[in-house]
Amino acid sequence: MFKRLTLIATLALLVVFAIAFSLPMTITAQDVAPEPTAIVSSFGSGAATQISFWNGLTGSDGETLNAMLAQFSAENPNIGVTTEIIPWNTLYTKLQAAFVAGTPPQVFILHASEVPQFASYGVLKDLSSWYTSGGGWFPDDDISAITSNGMKYDGVTYGIPLDNHGRGLWINSDMFTAAGIDLTAAPPTTYEGWVELFQKLTLDANGNNAASADFDPENVVQWGYTVSEWPRVNFLAALAQNGGSLVSEDGATVTVNSEAGIAALQQAVDLVYTYHVSPPEAGFDSWQGFAGGTVAVLPTGSWFRNFAATTEINGQAWPNVQFGAQPATWFGAHTFMLPVGLEGDQLAAVQTLIQWVSEHQVDWAASGQVPARLSAQAALDPANYPSNIILGQSFSDYGILDIQSVAVQELYAALDPELSAALNNLKTPEQALNDAAERMQQVLDRN
Secondary structure, X not given: OHHHHHHHHHHHHHHHHHHHHHOOOOOOHHHOOOOOOOEEEEEOOOOXXXXXXXXXXXXXXXXXXXXXXXXXXXXXXXXXXXEEEOOHHHHHHHHHHHHHHOOOOOEEEEEHHHHHHHHHOOOEOOOHHHEHHHOXXXXXXXXXXXXHHHOEEOOEEOOEEXXXXXXXXXXXXXXXXXXXXXXXXXXXXXXXXXXXXXHHHOEEOOOOEOOOOOOOOOOEEEEOOOOOOOHHHHHHHHHHHOOOOOEOOOOOOEOOOOHHHHHXXXXXXXXXXOOXXXXXXXXXXXXXXXXXXXXXXEEEEHHHHHHXXXXXXXXXXXXXXXXXXXXXXXXXXXXXXXXXXXXXXXXXXXXXXXXXXXXXXXXXXXXXOEEOOHHHHHOOOOOOOHXXXXXXXXXXXXXXXXXXXXXXXXXXXXXXXXXHHHHOOOOOHHHHHHHHHXXXXXXXXXX
8 A cells, every 4th residue: 555655646746747847937828838639549439348548659650550450440349449649748747647547548659768667666567478488479589689678677578569760861862963972882981971971962052062162151052961850869879889878887877978978969069060061950940951952861760751752852761870980870669568457358458459560560661660570570572661671770780779767758858958059059068968967967866
């Protein structure tokens, strides 16, 4: 009884803090934006067993999943599924509140990085018995070792992975050809090599590229690169490439402001202010820039696949840039999780649903994401899914997940504004990372 009261009190405080820190210090009624409305869909509403399914797949991946659920419902008429697609930041707090109230959904999708946080509350169901190593149906050897590790907390498996989604590049092939760059040549493996490539692809209004003595950085009409989409995951990859880490190996000390960290952030800053091959982070829409033909190399995610198909750009996917001595790229894993108390018919229905979706992961590739199961990756048609294959291979070869910490979201909340400050020339990389490290260390010490 005491343990449950402690859990409820802890979760309640987290919800209060999350809400408090998400609001500005001074607000008026007209300043308060309405809470995003969940997109609710029902499949098999007349079925005997009904389950509620929450997720944050608000893009084309959510549309793909709902199409799969419609097929599942047709094949399993005894199971009804109501999905709520909720923006990720809202989903986290709403899910915490639902656990406090004792009304969580029967199944939900979070990222692997949230496994430690929710598992530490004691609210997740142990799914070890669903894996073949525990006598179940999910083959342990059909996912990469790093994906497998992301499903665990304190040695217990709490998740079933749906995909690997992460970073790579989309390039404008026509711009490469116009710049005299051989598309069949291997991408650079050094920072200097990438800078040279970006310079060739960055043009001013007079047609001069960024390597030219006559280049006008105040009148750029074509950018070789952009630092503006999700700087954190770009930085995490560059940090690993330079031999650094977010925290120490024992998880007790923040190390983001090490020499490697400062070097990684300086590399991104220099692309903007020294080499003039990227606009500043603030105020630039990188996706629309690529679609409008003003960005040659776009660092983005596997989820860009379906948007790219809507543009008129002749483009293709490449693996992530390598700015440091070793390759690295960030990736995450959308992960099925269950509340700890789920039993009976609803548990059986959820297991049937997850197993069905897992065994149809080739269909999930239509979302742009990379199936988590290696057998599904191997079954992808190269003509239809080149980006899934190229990026998926990089995730398996040298991908890095978010650190396993119960406070990972708090850590990132302290880091993100400092990365933006550096990329917008408001602080030096060293100042920004020192300030981030101070607040991040306070988060670690509290946890």
